[in-house]
Amino acid sequence: MEQQEFQRLKTLKNIFPEDSWSWAITALRRNSAIWTEFDNPDFSQTLIQDIGAEPQEWTPGRIGAVLLAKDINEEIPFPIDSFDVLSAEIKGIVHQTYQEFEEKESETPDLVNGFLLALALLGEKGTGKSWTEILNQHKNRSNWQTPLVILFNLVKDPAAYLRHLNPELALQVLLSNPSTPESLVDILVEVVAYLDIADLEKWFKVIQKEVPDLVALVAQALLSSLDLTSGSIQDILNLSFLNSLAGHDDKALKLLEKAADQNQKLHGKVTANLTKIKSHLDESRVSDQAWKDLKGSLTKDDLSEENLTExxxxxxxxxxxxxxxxxxxxxxxxxxxxPEHPELLIALSEYALEQEQSIRAEQLALQALNLSLDKPQENLSSVLLKAGLYRESAQAAQLYLEKYPNHLVSHLNYVEALRSQGNYGDAAQAALILTVLFPQDLILQRKLAGYLEEAEDWQEALEVRAAILTKQQTAIEQETTLNTSLPLNDLIAFANCAFSAKQYRRTVSACNQILAQDQENSPALSLKGKALCNLGQDEEGFAHLNRAV
Incomplete structure (x- = not known):
């Protein structure tokens, strides 16, 4: 399965520029109706011919239009923002498809049918129905995700459309479209502006899960754009929450304390948030009122799901x-x-591990796994991995990746869990996927190269090692610095890998760069000597080996 996945990634890797891989390829992976099409070698060539190679143009809607046009041999106007612009033939196909899928409630539409169903929903909007009515009408159709993703590319006001979806589905729709981080921040700010504190927290919890790097950026942009100066409790809570997300915990704490002073009866959110922010700031809590209120709330018999999550x-x-x-x-x-609450059990398992209570930690983690088979949990694979439950960690990571295919920590846990079971080949294949999804993270790339070397996949490992050096060379050339040398550790790692891959000339070249920095570097002299001997240059090779000794 990993090999098939990597082949799809390589296809796009050869089309899109590297600086777009982390947001363009990850977007296309989110929708299986699109992603599985890349098994067909003609698919990508058709898209290049009809759309071009600009990643942001490869939206689900545009791709669906290309495939439908090919199926019916008729040009599809794009962009489409009204059902009325379609030809009578296409309208007829749309109505027929809609009727068929209305009768087949359990069937999941493929990409072309998903596009046709999206057009049908656009047509319903054109009859005067609101998005709320349309989405409520189809809310039980969990297998209609592809039409909802494509609809995002057809509507006149994408932000307004997203607001009508629940946050998890909205982020799935948004992130299925290849968009730069800057574009994502802009539309997320537009979507969540003016939400009350409860809805704002729901949205940011999903944003944190899906694109954690953007949380502080979205929060800061909201702080800069919103007018929250009325002094109302609602504005104070929103300001505190956004400041906390933006990394301004001191300011967030002062605002929450102000809210508590204005209303001594405030508990719930204020109590929980006061405690969370104080924990960020490492402030004493045991004697303060918010902490006492929080502990008091735990004695209730009717603890809600929200209470337990907090x-x-x-x-x-x-x-x-x-x-x-x-x-x-x-x-x-x-x-x-x-309580049978997976997130709480995971947190308590982590605490048990820190207290060296390994048996209790295992019991809690396994209980959380059994409770979350239908609702995968973000941190569960990490806790299971720490507890030494490698098979279960791999299972938890896979479950989470089925829902969030680009989640870095789950990918790393999956690789490490396979490796810890001695399954080096599958671990290496899973690691290869990450080399494409996160090409700019050199620390991660070094780690992944190590996994590939462990599996003795020398050619792929060498490609990763070479990419690390290329990125560093580019960075050196762009800097105005006197240091023009590549890091010795990376050069030595490359030379070792090249030798194991029987790439002896590349070994010699890397060793020459090392020796230019350190003439008596023993590992480089030894590697160069052995490589030269393999190239038939025995005299020079033995001379380097003698110097190494």
Whole structure:
């Protein structure tokens, strides 16, 4: 499966510029109706011919239009923002497809049918129905994700359309479109502006899960664009929340304390957020009122899902700052038996690991896994991996990647879990996928090259090592610095890999660069000597080997 996945990635890798891989290829991977089409070698060539090679043009809607045009041998006008612009023949096909899928509730539409169903929904909007009516009408059709993704490319106001979707589906729709990080920030700001604190938190929780690097950028952009100066409790809570996301915890704390002063009866969100922010700032909590209120709330018999999620978030914040006494103080108040809440169980398992309670940690993590088979959890594979439950960690990572195929930590956990079971070949194949999805992260690239070398996949490992050196050479050329040498560690790693790959000339070339920096570098002299001997230059080779000794 990993080999098939890597071949699809390589196809796009050869079309798109490298600086777009992390957002363009990851977008196309999100929708299986599009992604599986890349198994057909003619598919990408058709798109290049009809759309070009600009990644941002490869939207699900545009791709669907190209395939439909090919199927019916009729040009499809694009962009389409009205059902009325379509020909009578296409309208007839749309109506027929809509009727067929209305009768086949369990069938998942492929890409062409998904495009036709999106046109049908656009037509319903044209009859005067609101998006709320249309989406409610089809809310039970979880297999209609492709039409909803394509619809994003057809509507006149994409941000307004996204607001009508639940945050998880909205992010899935948005991130299925190849968009630069800057473009994503712009539309996310437009979508979440003016939401109340409850909805804002729901959206940002999903944004944090899907594109964590953008959270602070979106929060800061909102702070810069919104007028939250009325002094109302709602504005103060929003300001505090956004400041916290943007990394301004001191300011966020002062605003929350101001909200609490204005209304002494405020508990719930304010109590939980006060505690979370104080844990970020490493402030004492055990004696303050917010902490007491939080502990008091845990004695209730009717703890809600939201309450338990907040407690899990607080425990995770405390874990980051190694505030174990505070966690113990909180855990004492939790009901027995523990609620069947996966996020809370995962946080408690992590805490048990930190307390060296390995058996309890395993029990909690396995319980969380059993409870989350239908609702994959973000941190579960990490906890299972730390607990030494490698098979279960791989299972949890796979479950999460089925829903979020570009999640870096789950990918890394999956690779490490396979490797820890001695499955080096599959671990290397899974690692290859990451070399394409995250090409600019050199620390990650070095790690992935190591996985490939461990599996003795020398040619692929050498390609990754070469890419690392190329990126560093480009960075050196762009800097106004006197240092023009590549890092010795990366050159030595490349030389070792090249030798194992039997690329002896490349070994010699890398060793020459090392020796130019350090004339008596023993590993480089030894490698160069052995490579020269393999090239038939025994006399010079032995001379280098003698110098190495």
């Amino acid at each position: 407690v899990a978030d607080i425990i995770n914040s405390l874990l980051l700052n190694k505030q174990y006494a505070a966690i113990g103080d909180l855990v004492e108040k939790l009901p027995t038996p523990l």
